Amino acid sequence: xxxxxxxxxxxxxxxxxxxxxTCSQNMNHEYMSWYRQxxxxxxxxxxxxxxxxxxxxxxxxxxxxxxxKEKRNFPLILESPSPNQTSLYxxxxxxxxxxHEQYFGPGTxxxxx
Amino acid sequence: AQKITQTQPGMFVQEKEAVTLDCTYDTSDQSYGLFWYKQxxxxxxxxxxxxxxxxxxxxxxxxxxxxxxxxxxxxxLVISASQLGxxxxxxxxxxxxxxxxxxxxxQGTRLTINP
Numbered sequence: 001x002x003x004x005x006x007x008x009x010x011x012x013x014x015x016x017x018x019x020x021x022t023c024s025q026n027m028n029h030e031y032m033s034w035y036r037q038x039x040x041x042x043x044x045x046x047x048x049x050x051x052x053x054x055x056x057x058x059x060x061x062x063x064x065x066x067x068x069k070e071k072r073n074f075p076l077i078l079e080s081p082s083p084n085q086t087s088l089y090x091x092x093x094x095x096x097x098x099x100h101e102q103y104f105g106p107g108t109x110x111x112x113x
Numbered sequence: 114a115q116k117i118t119q120t121q122p123g124m125f126v127q128e129k130e131a132v133t134l135d136c137t138y139d140t141s142d143q144s145y146g147l148f149w150y151k152q153x154x155x156x157x158x159x160x161x162x163x164x165x166x167x168x169x170x171x172x173x174x175x176x177x178x179x180x181x182x183x184x185x186x187x188x189x190l191v192i193s194a195s196q197l198g199x200x201x202x203x204x205x206x207x208x209x210x211x212x213x214x215x216x217x218x219x220q221g222t223r224l225t226i227n228p
Contacts, residue, residue: 042218104158
């Protein structure tokens with residue numbers, strides 16, 4: 001089954017404790033992206049990757065890091081989480097090209113206290 | 114820069130009625146794609162329909178159609194014969210063919226279908 005998986009699905013953590021949210025896709029997609037969803041703001045892009053070892057900032061990259069060492073995996077790293085990073089996070093992937101839908105993972109609900 | 118505007122924070126519709134969800138966009142790109150996604154209360158993002166900027170025909174997918182008016186920069190979603198299961202958050206988004214090819218989302222419209 002073609003899918004994007006994210007782990008964990010839910011996470012409660014404390015300020016400053018490093019965490020990683022994993023993302024994996026099995027569709028051999030070149031393009032992967034991370035979004036955060038906040039009420040009234042829709043989804044905003046954090047980082048994206050056009051292929052292995054090629055990543056770039058989206059609209060809200062502060063406080064986040066990513067890496068793309070393998071085509072299927074695109075982890076999101078919060079080195080020192082803060083309460084303003086409490087949000088719902090989505091990983092997405094697609095073939096390269098704006099005529100393609102992005103396939104979304106199930107989401108990770110993160111709470112930073 | 115690209116921008117999507119959804120002016121209806123919430124809509125209430127009777128079951129079996131048709132409903133139109135509004136979406137306007139702003140971009141200087143000539144080539145782009147427009148998308149609608151549905152987010153039920155369970156939280157996942159479900160792709161509904163796609164319209165390319167050079168497509169002359171409005172896109173349709175089952176009960177969903179996209180009313181694309183390029184000159185007005187609008188891409189409204191029409192759901193025919195609404196069902197209780199259509200109650201969800203709906204997001205309009207666009208993706209440019211140039212540059213980062215990110216999806217830019219609107220704020221969303223919460224649709225509630227009443228029995």
